[in-house]
Amino acid sequence: MSKVRSLLKIPVVRAILAVAFIAIAVVLSFFLPKEQDPNIGLTTDSVSPTVGLTRPVGDVVVNRSIDYRDITIMVTKVEEAGAFSDDHKQAGTYTVRVHIHVQPGDTIQAAVGIEYATLIRLVLPDGEVVSPKLITVLPVVFPKQANDGFFDFPVSSQVSLSSLTLRVGTDTSVAFRQG
Secondary structure, eight states: OHHHHHHHTSHHHHHHHHHHHHHHHHHHHTTSOOOOOTTTTOTTOSSOOOOOEEEEEEEEEEEEEEEETTEEEEEEEEEEEEEETTOOOOOSSEEEEEEEEEEEOTTOOSOEEOOHHHHEEEEOTTSOEEOOSEEOSOSEEOTTOOEEEEEEEEESSOOOGGGOEEEETTTEEEEOOOO
């Protein structure tokens, strides 16, 4: 033991041990799980990643809109699935995804903030009101700049998409029924 202690007092031996430890740590880091790229899904991505569906239930094209503070919010499509690959917040057994297109009116001359988390609700056929668990629409609307995104709502069971309604605020809504 005293021989090891005497060797550790030599600065060159300590330096060699430190370099060896760092080299082993670097080699081990190559075999650890990779961190997910935090830049995936940003609005500056040139190509949208392909979204995978787990247990797809159905979809419906809606193309109905409402005006909110001179901003047109159009529901373009509604989908339901067990899960979406780009949604890491599992809250319900199923997820209803509401795709929207936001278009500012001509009177919008400055950026307008919209707090979708408190404004948007999904109304189920039994009257239950559900808050969104994921919002990808930018919370600010700029003059003459359209914006696309979606809201994800957790539901406990499969629902008929045409029986749902998106409520915007307290007095405006978009029904998803076709026709």
